[in-house]
Amino acid sequence: MVANSEDEQAPYSNSSSMDSEGTFYRNGIIQDLAQCIYKYNSWIIALAVISIVIGILIGLTIIGLTIAWLPIWLGAILFSFAKSIRIAAHYGETAEFDYALSRMNMYFRISGILLLILLAIYSFAVILGVATLSLVL
């Protein structure tokens, strides 16, 4: 079987605040993994704020109201993701990390759908422009 014990073991041996050995390792792993994303937490919060602002700006138009809720929802998801990652990075809570990963899953789904909608609008505008141009000429 795969012998990747070298990189698997090293990072967890620096915490000593846990009761049992099992809890010690569990928190060490979670904390270590959460720290990887926590470094970019301020950017995640910035992205969440921008998403909400863009959502509000899109929502100002009547047609935009139909898709304005998507970036706002995306921003809300990113906020809860950043919060869960912060807790997981500080306290090594497994449940919070799991919740953060599920939020991340949701974020990618929604942003995929949003990008698909944007691309559809974009290509529709291009087709409309080409059609108008050909009619004029």
Place this chain on the structure above:
Amino acid sequence: MNHKDATFSQESDSTATNSEQSEIIQKITDRLSENYNWIRFVAIMELIFVVSNIIASVRSIITNPLTLLHSIFVFMSAYYLFKASKAIKQAYEHCSFKHTKSSLTLIGKHFMMSAIAFILSIITIVLF
């Protein structure tokens, strides 16, 4: 993707904790692998978006460097997502902590690039 059982070759007193470690890593890689298809999809969509944006606004890219910079950051964001999806695949197949860690770091970098790209697009809209 083929999921290997996460066991460690080291036979020592800490076998129980090692199995617990591998169990946790396996759970995390399982959770991350749920994202795999969506991450690739978002990366592809971002690449299509960059290419179509460059084709549609060649003139504006030449005159306005911010547009070019925005496209570069969106491209970087897509690139990090591709790398993250690769790392997730490897983490899932080998149940490796190193790959799980690198996939999470790459996802974090993607968030950073996306935020910068969004900030640049807002600046472009405000200025021009």
